[in-house]
Amino acid sequence: MIRLRCREQQHEAVVRESSQGLEVVVDGLVSRPDVEEIAPGSFVLREGTRVEGFHVARDGDAIHLFWRGAVYRLDEEREGQRGPAARHAEGGLEAPMPGKVIKVAVAPGDRVEKGAEVLVVEAMKMENALRAPKAGVVRSVAVKVGDMVAPGRVLVEIE
Secondary structure, eight states: OEEEEEEEEEEEEEEEEETTTTEHHHHHEEOEEEEEETTTTEEEEEEEEEEEEEEEEEEETTEEEEEEEEEEEEEEOOOTTSOOOOOOOOTTOOSSSEEEEEEEEEOTEEEOOOOEEEEEEEETEEEEEOOSSSEEEEEEOOOOOOOOETTTTTTEEOO
16 A cells, blocks of 8 residues: 655555456545556556546656646655655646646736646657646746756746
């Protein structure tokens, strides 16, 4: 079992193979996702007729998940660790994986709606649109077109 923290929420997760395939238990809820790795760090999730892609990158105890246009940082908590792992302020949009910024659609002071495209990072010849996790005002933009970024780097902050 591993304990993961995403912002202020802590979750306990177990991933294991069963006779029915992959089994994932998060906070006691069991699911059996059909997940296929299509490239290192790139996956496809199939559920009925729905097909979704997502990316995962690990940096030490931090797991960076890019899914549905949003970036999530999951910090693995180990036994004896005190307090939550260091994490960025709420509203910080992080790079989901190593890549190159190919589009910046906002500037400081711009108002954005939840889900609006903020910037695009190209990784492994795939374009990944990063979207606003909430409605608000852009406080800062730390990158420009052409910049190379690493997982977990805060690219845009939204208040």
